[in-house]
Amino acid sequence: MLKVHPIPGKDPWAHGAISTAEWRGARLSDILDAAGVRHEDGLHVAFNAPDVAPEASPVQAYGSSIPLSKAMSEEVLLAWQMNSEPLPRVHGGPVRVVVPGYIGARSVKWVKRITVQPGPSENYFQALDYRILPPESDPGTAKPGEGISLSSVALNCDILVPGDGAEVPAGPLTIHGWALAGDGRGIARVDVSLDGGHTWCQADLQPAASRWSWRLWSLTVEALSGPMTLNARAWDDTGVTQPESAAGLWNPRGYGNNAWARVDVNVLPRRVMPRP
């Protein structure tokens, strides 16, 4: 998205910033039920953390919220275990919120206080950041609540192997990647193109570890020597696929880029063995 138009002050995540883990904890819904929360429309569940974020304006501790309807669903956890080990401090130990299907920003780490309230959190990271602003809007002067608040993640995929800029030998090339559909929907298909999207081949999908985890995929193609562009796009089980380019998705804070995955590689001619 930075290539479409610069986004000052934001990190170029490129192919990074996603992973999958196995979580164990208590259902947030059980805790809210035990606290006697009444299920009224429009309520939000807000989470507060102790870490103070210098990039927030004004400077404040991290916080966010999710609608009560999502908070009451069975997948939302207060987690204390990650991949069968006590939750490491860097990932929010001793206890963090895990909101599967939503952007990472709602999975508050080191959670200190949970509040059921009439509307969304007024924390900087809910009211001002993590919002899709219209292209012409100035993030420096945007008002709290302006733009679209990010909640469920957009259908997306990426190519993990080969890496961008890799040199690979001509011949059979196995491409590996991940695909994830938003808010619990399933990945129905992943396509790979070697000709900029004119023609596509279907990749093999591995089974999903759960409804909430990514699906890994792979496809073996024949790589011919010279520069080669690999594209991938996922389809979800409602028949939706990813947009071709980030140009039409551009927004001042650079969120929600789910355009086709792209990796450029250089295919080297197969080495001819000298005759004995």
Ligand SMILES: Nc1nc2c(c(=O)[nH]1)N[C@H]1C(S)=C(S)[C@@H](COP(=O)(O)O)O[C@H]1N2
């Ligand atoms: N307390 C606290 N929780 C937080 C954050 C933070 O800065 N402070 N960052 C959020 C964001 S933006 C993301 S993407 C995830 C990252 O979680 P991870 O460090 O386990 O990958 O934590 C979320 N929870």
Ligand SMILES: [Mo]
């Ligand atoms: Mo994030």
